[in-house]
Amino acid sequence: MLQVRWRQAKKPADATAFLDAYLGRLGQDAKKAKQSFDSERQTEGERVHYRYTGAVYGRGTMFYDANDGRSFVFEVVSSKNDSSLTILREATRSFRAGEARDRWSVLGLDLSLPKGLEVEKQEFLSGKTRLNWRAKPGKLLAERWGLADQLLSRHGQAEWAAAILGVEPSKLEEDADGLRASIPGPFWRGRTEALVVHQKDRNQLIVLRSESRNPDWRPMCDWLN
Numbered sequence: 001m002l003q004v005r006w007r008q009a010k011k012p013a014d015a016t017a018f019l020d021a022y023l024g025r026l027g028q029d030a031k032k033a034k035q036s037f038d039s040e041r042q043t044e045g046e047r048v049h050y051r052y053t054g055a056v057y058g059r060g061t062m063f064y065d066a067n068d069g070r071s072f073v074f075e076v077v078s079s080k081n082d083s084s085l086t087i088l089r090e091a092t093r094s095f096r097a098g099e100a101r102d103r104w105s106v107l108g109l110d111l112s113l114p115k116g117l118e119v120e121k122q123e124f125l126s127g128k129t130r131l132n133w134r135a136k137p138g139k140l141l142a143e144r145w146g147l148a149d150q151l152l153s154r155h156g157q158a159e160w161a162a163a164i165l166g167v168e169p170s171k172l173e174e175d176a177d178g179l180r181a182s183i184p185g186p187f188w189r190g191r192t193e194a195l196v197v198h199q200k201d202r203n204q205l206i207v208l209r210s211e212s213r214n215p216d217w218r219p220m221c222d223w224l225n
Contacts, residue, residue: 002091002124004106005073012064013071015048019062023052030054059084061092091124103225104131108204109144110225114217138190138212145205148198152205161196164207177221185211195219 007013023039030037039052047063060075074092076084096105102115107129117133117140124130127146133139143164145151151160161179162169173180178197185191190213197206208219 001077002087002107002122003073003075003077004091004095004119004122005075006070008069009064009071010069012046013062015043015062018073019048019050023050026052026054026058057084059088061088063092104142105225106131107144108146108202109142109206111142111223112225113140113223137214137217138210140211140217141207141209143207145207146203148200148203148205152198157196157198157205160205161207164196165194165209190214193218195221197221197224199224 019041023041027037027039033055035055037052037054039050041048041050043049047061049059049061051057051059056077056079058075058077060073062071062073064071072095074088074095076088076091078084091107094106094108096103096110102117103110103112105111107124109129109131113133114135114137116135118135119131120134120139121132122130129144130142132141155163158169158172158179161181162172165172165181165183167181167183171181171183178195180196181192181194183192183194190211192209192211194207194209197208199206206224208223210217210219
């Protein structure tokens with residue numbers, strides 16, 4: 001499981017104080033549960049890497065993005081000490097916050113979105129990346145599905161999109177951007193506008209859904225980088 005946390009800051013957060021408190025708390029929890037616990041950390045340039053072993057295995061990286069003005073912590077937690085380092089390196093390598101704070105890029109999902117969004121939920125699984133945002137106008141969801149050729153070999157794109165969106169295939173409309181669906185909702189929320197795009201060059205499918213009464217939040221293909 002990959003976790004991403006951040007905090008707005010005018011200067012880099014005190015990594016030593018953060019890790020002392022965080023790893024210390026995990027160590028205390030392990031002691032109460034009568035489990036062994038071990039941790040270590042190292043500095044590489046402006047990044048601080050750490051790992052710990054207890055009931056689970058954890059690896060993390062802490063860094064500051066001066067252009068974005070935020071301190072970030074990426075951490076992978078696993079029940080096995082296997083591929084966590086590879087996942088962590090790929091996640092931090094592909095991540096870009098963007099100077100305007102409207103670009104989001106992680107694990108194959110690369111979007112430029114309306115400003116003012118805050119991540120409400122995230123899900124990073126093998127072959128699937130999902131982010132949920134919230135803001136005053138409503139909510140936005142983006143999913144990236146890998147191995148699109150395999151998914152679409154079993155189902156056509158329209159059938160797959162209809163199943164993911166929970167609508168009948170006849171409710172889908174095709175335009176220059178991709179397949180669209182407009183799903184009615186409560187009057188206070190407005191309709192759910194959805195867009196499914198097949199990025200053949202990246203062998204992936206992108207699903208965008210917005211819940212808002214603001215027409216500017218209608219998903220567009222140019223949100224994709």
